[in-house]
Amino acid sequence: MRFVFKTSYDADISLFKHRAQAVWYALLLLLVLATPLYFVAIGDAYLLGEITGMLILAIAGMALMLLTGHTGLPSLGHATFMAFGCYLNINLLGAGLPWLIAFPLSGLIAGALGTMIALPVLRLHGVYLALATLAMSILTSDFVVIAEPWTGGIAGAAVPDINIFGMEINRYSTPYKFYYLVLAVAILIVWFYRNLLRTPTGRSFTAIRDSEISARAMGINLTRTKATSFFLSATTAGLAGALFGHSAGYVTNETFDLVMSITLLLMIVIGGLGFIHGAFFGAIVVGIIPVAIANGRTFLSTTFDVNINVPGLESALFAFILVCFILFEPMGLYGRWLKIRTYFELFPFYRKDMFKRQKSYLKTDRVQ
């Protein structure tokens, strides 16, 4: 059991609770920095590409986590903001801007556009936001087709390579450089995110999530704070979309569809709503499941001569896992880990209902 004695008020918002935690995160950083070494040693960078893909998903997951996990606003349309980011990035690069300017700019413009779209709905109840973003997500593909001069429409658009001061980065020809680039973006965003949560703005997000009425009673401007959260979230999603474009190499009107938006939502629920770690855990699960299904299929067909080739099995399995998580572990994988850790930290004083959430009985906001 560890006792953390706080000797100043700043200790409450310090980045790490105690030194051991800082050491663990430093080790984790070393691990992710050293990962490519392994692939250099085996001389096959295919799996590194998959890991890079997971990191990009995790960035998109963090975007949605900020909005849904920390501000409590469900969004079913984050793939749309990714599409904004991706196509803006392509066009800005095509206009001759250097990547280092085009990339952040495409995120910021995506954020601004997203906020403009969502602003009217932000005043409403959460379900309406889910609905409006759902509609947006369905329309994305149509709009990509309509905006053909910029997006290439159904034929799709090729994403140019990244060029940083003369250094060419491409997913396939230089996978290691691409990995480090994505990692750098991910770490910067985590750092920003973590710091944001320690500021009054970040705390007002959480306040809104827990109770809009009490947040308002404490003098938080609901609409402005929600808009801020939405802007930051859409910006991050735009950045993730731009990176996703670089990773895919070629994007069409079907790349950023509703399934992608729902996958993002699924990711953060499985990972753990309301924890930055959750975005990463979720991305790992979402990245592993298709591989596991493919391997399982091969195993079944080679060993038992059973061929399972049912279309839609993958998304159904995703959905089933999601249902199980919501029913049995609403706090997600990270929540499960927290429980296990607390059990050992407090041993033998852990109580069963320590993480039990207070139930809130619904009252209508309709006039009857």
Added chain:
Amino acid sequence: MDFLQLIISGLANGCVYGLIALGFVLIYKATEAVNFAQGDFMMLGAFVCIGFTNHEYMGLNFWLAVPLSILVMGALGYLFNWGILRHMFGQSQTSIVILTIAMGFIIRFFAGATWSHEPTSLETPFAGQEVRSGGLVLGIDEVLIVVVTAILTLVFFLFFSRTRIGLAMQAASQNQLAAYYMGIPVRRVHSLVWGLSGMVAAVAGILFASKGAIDPSTGLLGIKAFAAAAIGGFGSLPGALLGGLIIGLVEPLASRYGPPGVSQIAPYAILLLILIFRPGGIFSQTLSKKV
């Protein structure tokens, strides 16, 4: 005449949207939960009826299969609440939204695996029959859809305003805890509402499948119905129907007279416009909470 024909088929489509929306609204009104899987319930209802009726499956008599599949869907709705959603009682609305979306995926997979991914249509005794009046040629299926929808709406309106259990449902919707204190068995009421909405979904599905072919991804139509519910004002039964009719009418008209690509966008564009300018829907019932 052409224009009128377009209107009538639009109305028939709109009625199906309206019926799905009716299912949403029923659940939303009574349990304050939003069922994103309602479209998939509709699809499942259609497939259950196809499974009973079509000759390559069970080949039952159509008039026997219809009440049977409505009952099956009602039971499924009841069980869905009893087995899964009841355990979410008192949890945040976001998780319920996510849960129902996931259920939609599972239902789509189940229907595809059990029946087929091919578009199938229901074998009805009145398929292909027409009603002629003046220069107008109407499919009897289209007329039937409009009539059944009108009857159902009236029945539900009376049910919610006149019967004891309808009032109990309204009370449970307004304040779960207070209704519970007043002796209303809130959980059972919720299950009943889910059963009811499963039945409505079955009716919508049967009507839809008798008019045209249906495949598992038709469930995504639910999103249009969802737009319909929001246009009409969530929680208003006539509003849901009106919203459905608006969307049903706009679609064929936009594809006929508008530039290409507009007809897919139009329903959602209307939804976004309504949400921006009249956030509560046409029959607005929202009330913002004051500090």
